[in-house]
Amino acid sequence: MMGSGVTGGNKKKSQTLRGVDPDTCMMVFKNHWTQVVKILDKHEPSRCGALSFFSGLSGASPGASGGGGVLRLPTIPSDEASAVHNYVEHMLYLLMEEEPGRGGAMGPILELVVVEGVMERLFLWSLRRHFTVDLKLEQLRMYQMLLIHARQPLLHHKPILKPLMVLLASCAENTTDGGGQVEQVERELVSLLQQLCVSLVRDPSVLELFFHSTQDQGAANFLLFSLLIPYTHRQGPVGEQARSSLLLIMSLSALESRVTQHIVEHTYFCPVLATGLSGLYSALPAKLKVYSEDWHSLEEADWMQIRKC
Known part of the structure; x- marks a missing residue:
């Protein structure tokens, strides 16, 4: 079209x-x-x-x-x-x-x-x-x-x-349309969701309209957030965009109690986040190897080598 x-x-x-x-x-x-x-x-x-x-x-x-x-x-x-x-x-x-x-x-x-x-x-x-x-x-x-x-x-x-x-x-x-085509739709979908989150941060007054635009869907009335959740733990650019978008919405929740309430009471974000953190925790080693007496110290030479995000 x-x-x-x-x-x-x-x-x-x-x-x-x-x-x-x-x-x-x-x-x-x-x-x-x-x-x-x-x-x-x-x-x-x-x-x-x-x-x-x-x-x-x-x-x-x-x-x-x-x-x-x-x-x-x-x-x-x-x-x-x-x-x-x-x-x-x-x-x-x-x-x-x-x-x-x-x-x-x-x-x-x-x-x-x-x-x-x-x-x-x-x-x-x-x-x-x-x-x-x-x-x-x-x-x-x-x-x-x-x-x-x-x-x-x-x-x-x-x-x-x-x-x-x-x-x-x-x-x-x-x-269910098949393979690479689905991935294409997902990429464009998450990219548009991110752009919408950026627009919300720039103009929070629009937030009220987002809630009312899908109010007939009941608990899922803040569709923007709900659509991002399935991509929370996705690898690659799609997952990075989804997590970045969710963080933008989280920043809005500090100013708008309705967003906070919706995330906690009407989405499954909390169990999804807990599951991901649990997986990361289980991947941690049971014991830490002590290489030297100052192994626990982070020197300037160490953090200078850390890649900037």
Whole structure:
């Protein structure tokens, strides 16, 4: 769905937007979205039906074959899928480059994205196209690009945050697609989770929205933290990113009691952490060898050789 230029991190095209009249950008965005909607409407029973289906995704896996039989509908023609792909690519560039309005108000493009539920409908479009691994990767990378490069805060708006949360949950739950593709999804998922944690630390006021965005999921309503736990003891870059992200959330818990309460009472982080520490403890030697009288001392020459983290 998303263009490779956006999802791959290449912003060369977006440079040409600087200095362009904002009204022109808005007109182009609106025209592109109109064309996308024409295609989307052909494959959705109705606007209300689509959004009611989306509302029900919070309590179930979006990739399930039940869910109203969405994944059993006829295949979408390749020319229509390609058209949406190209329109959305240009729309994302316009959204990323838009400056906020006076006093930090939403720009007209962002306002249209929120009012029209653009991100919800694009997520539904991915589901309608069977939500393949490639589509998961595209959506994960799309949100990473928006969070990193957008000139306006996006997470303050529930029509953007809610489909993002459902996307994260669906990518975490469906890990049976096979081998390296699953690893790719996991890498992009944890990378996006880390970016979200960084955004939370920079702007803790968004934390309230994260709790409310998935409040219908009960005890698991702080989905961001719960999704990181399975990667706590993972080796390699994925595990390092997950642990770094968890530490960022822990730093927030010192300021926000709700986060502390959620971690202790509504997640299995404590037993996971205890199990890991227990494993490390059991790996310690039963006895320490005494090599010299000053074996217990750490001299300057010793700590100078320790690799800096």
